[in-house]
Amino acid sequence: MELKPIATKAEYKAALVWVDEQFDTQIPPHTPAGEKLRAVLQLIQQYEDIHYPVALPTQTVNAY
Numbered sequence: 001m002e003l004k005p006i007a008t009k010a011e012y013k014a015a016l017v018w019v020d021e022q023f024d025t026q027i028p029p030h031t032p033a034g035e036k037l038r039a040v041l042q043l044i045q046q047y048e049d050i051h052y053p054v055a056l057p058t059q060t061v062n063a064y
Contacts, residue, residue: 001014001015001018001036001040003036003039003040003043004043005043005046005047006043006044006046006047009051012044012047012051015040015043015044015047016044018040019037019040019041019044022037022040
């Protein structure tokens with residue numbers, strides 16, 4: 001997997017598949033492969049933040 005911003009839905013889906021495969025191999029976190037996995041997860045999060053935003057809950061005030 002090449003480390004670059006995810007621009008399309010196809011790239012997003014491919015990144016998700018790649019991450020799933022990496023989790024199956026149980027990569028140690030502080031290795032080059034573990035750092036690459038963390039970087040791809042950050043790229044996925046960035047894509048999701050842009051294309052699948054989660055709205056903040058509305059705040060209600062209780063008048064007690």
